Amino acid sequence: MDTKTASLAILALAMLALAQVEVAAAVTCNPLQLSPCAAAITSSGKPSATCCAKLKEQRPCLCQYMRNPNLQKFIKSPGAKRVSSACHIPYPKC
Secondary structure, three states, X not given: OOHHHHHHHHHHHHHHHHHHHHHHOXXXXXXXXXXXXXXXXXXXXXXXXXHHHHHHHHHHHHHHHXXXXXXXXXXXXXXXXXXXXXXXXXXXXX
């Protein structure tokens, strides 16, 4: 095996390993995970560190929540936009 082939094989293995980590780190979309943000969204209160952590964790799910008629009034509210900004998490553009 020449050096170029060996390098490609190592690169392929590294990419497979990263893919495995990505799958393991996949988030389970559960809007109840955002419950620590409820008070901050519905009032003018500052979001907690727990809220920001959960919002960051659930970020890949936010567009799904925005399409849900039962959740969109909370996710699309001015309070949710304020909390997103306070947590330094870009508001989703779905």
